[in-house]
Amino acid sequence: MAVTAGPSPTDAAPVRSPRAWLSQYSWLGMGFAFTLSLFYLVMFVIPFGTAIWLSFHNWDYIQKPVFVKTRNFAKLFGDSGFWDALWNTVRFSSVEIFVALSLALLLALALSHLRPVYQYTLLAVYNLPVIMPGVVSVLLWKWLYRTNGGAFNAILETVGLPAQPFSKSPDQALWCITLMVVWIFLGNSSIVLLAAINEVPDSLLEAAQLDGASAWKRFTAVTLPLIQPAMAYQVVTSIIGTMQMFEPFQLMPGPGHSTRTLSLYTYQLGFEVLNLGYGAAVSIAMFVILLSATLFELQRRRRSWDY
Amino acid sequence: MTATTTDLARLSTPYWQRTRWQTWLLIAVLIGGGFVMLYPFAWLVLSAFKLPADIIRIPPTLWPEEWSLEAFQVVLSHKIGGGSLTRSYINSIFVTVVTVIAVLITSTLGGYCFARLRFPLREPLFYFVLSTTMVPFLTLLIPLYIVMDRLELLNTLWVLIVPSVFSSFGIFLCRQFVYGIPVELYDAAKIDGAGDFTIYTRIIVGMMKPVISVLAIFSFRATFNDYLWPLVTITDGGNYTLPLALRGIGNSFGWFDYSKVMASSLLTLIPPLIVFFIFQRNLVKGIALTGIKG
Numbered sequence: 001m002a003v004t005a006g007p008s009p010t011d012a013a014p015v016r017s018p019r020a021w022l023s024q025y026s027w028l029g030m031g032f033a034f035t036l037s038l039f040y041l042v043m044f045v046i047p048f049g050t051a052i053w054l055s056f057h058n059w060d061y062i063q064k065p066v067f068v069k070t071r072n073f074a075k076l077f078g079d080s081g082f083w084d085a086l087w088n089t090v091r092f093s094s095v096e097i098f099v100a101l102s103l104a105l106l107l108a109l110a111l112s113h114l115r116p117v118y119q120y121t122l123l124a125v126y127n128l129p130v131i132m133p134g135v136v137s138v139l140l141w142k143w144l145y146r147t148n149g150g151a152f153n154a155i156l157e158t159v160g161l162p163a164q165p166f167s168k169s170p171d172q173a174l175w176c177i178t179l180m181v182v183w184i185f186l187g188n189s190s191i192v193l194l195a196a197i198n199e200v201p202d203s204l205l206e207a208a209q210l211d212g213a214s215a216w217k218r219f220t221a222v223t224l225p226l227i228q229p230a231m232a233y234q235v236v237t238s239i240i241g242t243m244q245m246f247e248p249f250q251l252m253p254g255p256g257h258s259t260r261t262l263s264l265y266t267y268q269l270g271f272e273v274l275n276l277g278y279g280a281a282v283s284i285a286m287f288v289i290l291l292s293a294t295l296f297e298l299q300r301r302r303r304s305w306d307y
Numbered sequence: 308m309t310a311t312t313t314d315l316a317r318l319s320t321p322y323w324q325r326t327r328w329q330t331w332l333l334i335a336v337l338i339g340g341g342f343v344m345l346y347p348f349a350w351l352v353l354s355a356f357k358l359p360a361d362i363i364r365i366p367p368t369l370w371p372e373e374w375s376l377e378a379f380q381v382v383l384s385h386k387i388g389g390g391s392l393t394r395s396y397i398n399s400i401f402v403t404v405v406t407v408i409a410v411l412i413t414s415t416l417g418g419y420c421f422a423r424l425r426f427p428l429r430e431p432l433f434y435f436v437l438s439t440t441m442v443p444f445l446t447l448l449i450p451l452y453i454v455m456d457r458l459e460l461l462n463t464l465w466v467l468i469v470p471s472v473f474s475s476f477g478i479f480l481c482r483q484f485v486y487g488i489p490v491e492l493y494d495a496a497k498i499d500g501a502g503d504f505t506i507y508t509r510i511i512v513g514m515m516k517p518v519i520s521v522l523a524i525f526s527f528r529a530t531f532n533d534y535l536w537p538l539v540t541i542t543d544g545g546n547y548t549l550p551l552a553l554r555g556i557g558n559s560f561g562w563f564d565y566s567k568v569m570a571s572s573l574l575t576l577i578p579p580l581i582v583f584f585i586f587q588r589n590l591v592k593g594i595a596l597t598g599i600k601g
Contacts, residue, residue, distance in 0.1 A: 028503040029424030032416060033432060039473050042454065044439050050450035110337055118334065124587050125341040128348060131579045133532035135550040136572045139557050140351050143565055149365040151350055157366065183344065244443050246535045251554065263445050270449040271539055283446040290443055 054280035061274055072281035082282060084257055085265040086289070092178055092261065093242040097235060100182045104189035104234075109219070111190065112197045119194065127187030134184075134247035141180045142167065142252045173254020180248060185241075189234055196230035197223060232301035239293050243286070262286045355379070355570040362566045378570035385567070387555040388544025392571055395552035400578065402467045402548060403530045409472040410526045411519055417473070418481020419511050423493055424503055433482070440475045444535075452539055466540045467548065471530065477522050484518045485511065524586050531579060549575045 055072055059065040076082050111119050144151045145166040153163045167173045200223050208218045249264040269279030355378055357371045382392055421433045460466040496506045534550040541547060553571055560567045
């Protein structure tokens, strides 16, 4: 979404006296700006500053914080817990985004061939999991995944496949969570893509068809380039959403640390181990990683649609 | 606004003149996919009505042998750390309603102020608000907890409301929308002698209805479903919201009693389902408008 610039305060008449200076401004605007600044000071600036400050200290919430210079960040590099959490986050996030986006694209393409009334009805069904609180989804899937008498193992058994340990296995647990998250967000992603596909002008597709382009060629040469901005937007919001996801990893954990992500690690350091300084350092690292991933993706995509 | 804001629906005939059976095949595949999507949900709904003997059957059966309301009776009288499911219901509704109303007021007013009114540092302040969305909530979690502790708000329902009364995303969305309202309308009202606040209440709010319903849904979903922040700040069962109460129920009933967990999940889903069915079209438009996830 482009940010439109409004009339800027500097356009105003030259300043004569403080009274005249003040009179060019709106009282409502100034009152709102003051309240807003106060809110963001307490709820954002102070916490963010504290996070940075804390990352250079050791604190257990009870005794006095001790300044440790950059030791927390040095510790980060040698901490296998951090690297495992990062690896889990990256694996989960990239696979979820790839699978969810591919399926969503297929779904959106199929829906775009239908009449709007069918589009809305089917979307309502595919979109149902999005409105469920994360805790409900996790409690439900945890139960379906259970090894003995779980619904998924019952299905495997009926089609003659061996029962799987699912969340009980360190190799499968992360992918069990990934599948559930795909289920939650599939409908959501396809709405964005469907809106973009519906925007593709029919005339372009007709022209391509008259030139003898196959259905596949029309998709790759016409539709796909035109929905690039929507895809990029979807990828970026998915990066932000999946990297911060918390409920499944806390409520449906695999054995050991097989599903511990950066978000869960931050939470555990801050509220279970009470190592607030190190927890803050991990969370700052998470901020830097998220910011780089987002900017990298935006940059990469932008190059591909500047034509 | 962006190209995606136009209605999803297009009434013109598509370029691909499909045969009737191809369309039906497509619909059949999509309905099949819909059943796959609904399959886990069916387990939730049907298992809530099962008796204990039914729920532990191996292999499990989707359809209840005998329909029973026992699970609902048990969870409704179950105590969760000094609270109950009913108590959490009231807490959740209270927190959600207050937050949604607050977000709607601050966002529409903020959008109007940033788009139309003059005040010092207007642009820097707006870009600052926008940039706060880049910082993940997890980075602010620990220090925000400390701030709330200092303000002595921990373990009250206000700790769930206060940090969300301003929404960066909401202000951004509303500002973009107000730019779409002709500035002449504002100038005309100004010449007629209307003050800034009168213009906001009489003209701007009325024109912002589409964006208000979208914001209301997003804000409802974010507040009602929130788990991490309440988990950290609320320890007293009497102040639990529904996600916390559900976690408590999930911990106190095992696999053998899972109909209780499913029954409380089903009860929890009632408010979101009502909102969902009333606003489904707005939700679809809203997601198309913003592409927001989660």
